[in-house]
Amino acid sequence: MPLRYSTGAVRDYVGPGCGGPDLPLTIPEAAFFRYFYSLAGFQLFTRWENGNVWGSDFRDGTDLDPSGGSDVPEIYFYTGHGNCQSPPTATSPDFVITCGNFGTPNTVNIGRSSRWGNGAGNLRFAFIDASCPMDLVSLGNNWFPTFQGLHVAVGHSGTASADTLDSANRGALFAAYTAGSFSLFPHLSVGDAWMAAGTIDIQSGCCAVAIAAGNDRNDAIDRRQNERVSDNRSDPTPNWFAWRWSCG
Amino acid sequence: MARPRSGDYSDRGEARATRNLAARLNIRLDREARHSAEANFVGIRSERVLFSRRTDSRTYLVHRNDFGLGSALGAFEGNDKALYDRGRVIMKALGIPTSERGQQTVIAERHQAAEVAGESGEIRMGEVERGGRFATIQRDIGGLQVWSSRFVLALAKDGQIGFMELHWPEIPSPLLEEARRLQHMVKRRWKPPSYRNGKVESVEPGIIHSPALSFVMDIYPAIRVIYGSTSKGRAGKKAALYLDRHGKPVPIPRVGEMPYEERLERSRS
Numbered sequence: 053m054p055l056r057y058s059t060g061a062v063r064d065y066v067g068p069g070c071g072g073p074d075l076p077l078t079i080p081e082a083a084f085f086r087y088f089y090s091l092a093g094f095q096l097f098t099r100w101e102n103g104n105v106w107g108s109d110f111r112d113g114t115d116l117d118p119s120g121g122s123d124v125p126e127i128y129f130y131t132g133h134g135n136c137q138s139p140p141t142a143t144s145p146d147f148v149i150t151c152g153n154f155g156t157p158n159t160v161n162i163g164r165s166s167r168w169g170n171g172a173g174n175l176r177f178a179f180i181d182a183s184c185p186m187d188l189v190s191l192g193n194n195w196f197p198t199f200q201g202l203h204v205a206v207g208h209s210g211t212a213s214a215d216t217l218d219s220a221n222r223g224a225l226f227a228a229y230t231a232g233s234f235s236l237f238p239h240l241s242v243g244d245a246w247m248a249a250g251t252i253d254i255q256s257g258c259c260a261v262a263i264a265a266g267n268d269r270n271d272a273i274d275r276r277q278n279e280r281v282s283d284n285r286s287d288p289t290p291n292w293f294a295w296r297w298s299c300g
Numbered sequence: 301m302a303r304p305r306s307g308d309y310s311d312r313g314e315a316r317a318t319r320n321l322a323a324r325l326n327i328r329l330d331r332e333a334r335h336s337a338e339a340n341f342v343g344i345r346s347e348r349v350l351f352s353r354r355t356d357s358r359t360y361l362v363h364r365n366d367f368g369l370g371s372a373l374g375a376f377e378g379n380d381k382a383l384y385d386r387g388r389v390i391m392k393a394l395g396i397p398t399s400e401r402g403q404q405t406v407i408a409e410r411h412q413a414a415e416v417a418g419e420s421g422e423i424r425m426g427e428v429e430r431g432g433r434f435a436t437i438q439r440d441i442g443g444l445q446v447w448s449s450r451f452v453l454a455l456a457k458d459g460q461i462g463f464m465e466l467h468w469p470e471i472p473s474p475l476l477e478e479a480r481r482l483q484h485m486v487k488r489r490w491k492p493p494s495y496r497n498g499k500v501e502s503v504e505p506g507i508i509h510s511p512a513l514s515f516v517m518d519i520y521p522a523i524r525v526i527y528g529s530t531s532k533g534r535a536g537k538k539a540a541l542y543l544d545r546h547g548k549p550v551p552i553p554r555v556g557e558m559p560y561e562e563r564l565e566r567s568r569s
Contacts, residue, residue: 065535066496072535073498073527080552087555088513104566119566133535149535154568183536192423196416217526217540221448221511224555228513236341236352237513238363238463247409248452248465251436253540269413276411277370294413296431300405 055281056097056125056174057089060105062132062150068103070151070158077218078131081181084224085129092233092282097125105132106155110148112167114155122166123173127281131223134182135159138211139189146185146194146207163194169201169287177242177281178205181223183215186261188297199265201287204279206246206262209297214257225249230281241278247298254300263295264288311337318344322351324393326460327362339515357469357517360394367454367462368432374457375432380406383435387453390461391437396451396468402440408433439468444479445506446471447524448553467512471519479507479521482545486523493547498527498539508542510553518553520544 061082065072079101090096098120100109108114108121110130115123122128133149148160160166162185168175178198180186186195186207195205206226208216216222228237229245240248243262250260264279265288266272272294279285308316315335322329322344333346343352343361350363367373376383383406391401409431415424432454439449454463471479483505492500502525509519522542529535542550 070535071497071531072529072537073495073539075537075539076549077540077552083558083561084555087558090559099561099564100566104564133537136536153566183538192414192425196414196423212528212536215528215536215538217538219540220552225511225513228511228555234338234341234513235336235345236338236343236350236361238350238361240363244368244463247432247434248463251407252450253447255538269415272413273370273411277368290416291418292413292415294411296409296411298407298409298431298434300407 054093054095055127056095057127057129058098058120058122058125059085060109060128060130060132061101062105064102065133065151068151072133072149075132075218077220080220081131081223082129084220085227088224088227088231088233092231094127094231103151103153105150106152107150107158107160108155110160111165112170115168116172123168123175126174127177127179128175129179129181129223131181134180134185136184136210136212136215138213140184140187140211142190143193144187144190146187146190148180148182148185163197166198167200168198173201176203176287178202179226180205180207181216182207184208184210186263188259188261191263191295195263196290196293199290199293202265203285203288204242204262204264204275206242206250206260208250208254208258209261210255210258214255216258217253217255219253222249222252225252232280232282239280241280243276243296247296251298251300256300259297259299261295261297263293265290266292266294268292269294314342318342318351318353325390327351328460357467358395359469359512360464360466361512362461362464364456364462367456373460373462375462376455376459377457378459383433383453383455386455386459387435387437387451390453390464391451391466394466396466400439400441402438402445405436406433407436434463441471441476444483445504446509447506448509448511465512469509469517469519471507475507475519475521479505482521482523485545490523492525495527495539495541497529497531499530501526501528501538508550508553510555514555516554516556518551520550520553522550
């Protein structure tokens with residue numbers, strides 16, 4: 053049974069009055085992600101854009117919505133706005149910010165609201181291409197609790213002046229490196245691929261971050277370094293976390 | 301460059317040229333490594349090593365599964381200069397013009413781990429440790445940034461290539477001319493368009509193109525305008541517009557022939 057994946061891409065923020073500038077490259081970025089994942093044989097679950105991506109998709113309790121919840125598939129790629137503090141502290145929250153037709157509020161406080169892999173949840177890989185959704189200083193508060201079966205997550209750490217740029221190539225290359233879709237492409241682990249692709253189109257000082265949970269220290273480190281989306285590893289018990297980062 | 305020897309354009313000649321190039325780059329191939337061609341790529345791969353190149357672009361990829369911290373071949377321990385030096389030798393061997401080397405950076409990865417104690421939930425943080433390093437070189441043609449080109453290199457402990465992405469396509473001269481025209485416009489105080497909820501942070505002339513791992517090669521000269529958010533405390537990712545001489549967005553370089561996707565509307569469950 054092939055793994056299922058979803059993409060959620062939000063371009064339109066201004067028209068619906070959600071604040072923040074529009075992000076025109078998110079739509080092609082998600083399309084490129086799907087191109088490589090479908091080529092590799094992964095099964096598309098949902099591919100929502102703009103107002104069809106809802107904040108509730110990322111909140112525990114509603115993230116199993118069969119029409120697009122992020123905890124239904126095994127892999128979710130989100131591209132859109134997040135939020136950066138300048139500078140973040142250990143208690144600063146991390147965010148996904150949608151602009152949905154339903155499922156409000158649009159602002160999702162990841163540490164407080166997101167839990168992946170718990171109950172009937174399936175998510176193994178959370179790929180969050182947004183503004184500062186994974187600040188290094190607050191990983192313990194914001195990301196450790198989200199791992200309830202989740203294997204590996206990727207995002208960025210930064211500030212308002214060390215942020216990600218809207219980019220089609222970042223998600224495209226990350227997908228091409230991780231999907232294993234083509235024999236003459238390197239097939240990288242999630243962590244390696246994000247270190248190579250996550251540093252594309254970011255401002256100086258912004259960092260690509262990949263974090264994994266593990267049953268013990270060695271397991272967490274092994275997943276951080278080596279786990280590929282196609283490995284079909286079992287869900288870890290999140291006793292340990294290991295993360296890596298590289299900064300532009 | 302992987303040119304066949306004196307007009308030998310046969311499969312065997314192509315395979316030999318690719319193997320010779322690998323040898324020049326000190327890429328140690330396994331005995332069982334096989335040459336193959338698929339889509340716009342040709343290369344040699346075994347269980348442990350991949351070396352491939354594009355047939356439509358100056359693009360080379362190398363990956364060894366057995367390199368990196370904790371792996372059989374380990375990670376490079378030399379200094380940054382030694383890493384750059386090796387990179388420059390590789391670029392020269394692959395015919396990359398010296399004059400196009402732009403900003404050079406060594407990106408040093410960092411690692412950390414933490415235990416979450418069972419009942420108390422107390423977090424015991426480990427020390428920050430050094431991870432692998434990779435050299436990156438950006439592309440700059442006389443002040444024109446080629447944002448989608450890059451050279452990324454990580455080495456094994458013994459100095460052989462562990463990972464490499466060299467994507468440096470030839471830019472057709474009419475496109476370079478147009479990029480120069482955009483450069484001229486920017487120097488003459490070209491005014492970027494206003495953008496709702498965004499304030500201009502930078503304006504640069506340059507070129508965008510399809511990424512290294514792709515099946516087509518689209519190239520567009522563009523002025524890149526980066527907009528920071530003006531909305532208070534929210535919505536941070538920065539908009540980046542790639543505009544032509546008329547201030548209109550250029551097409552987004554593709555990765556392949558994109559399939560038609562029907563527009564969907566989601567209804568509340």
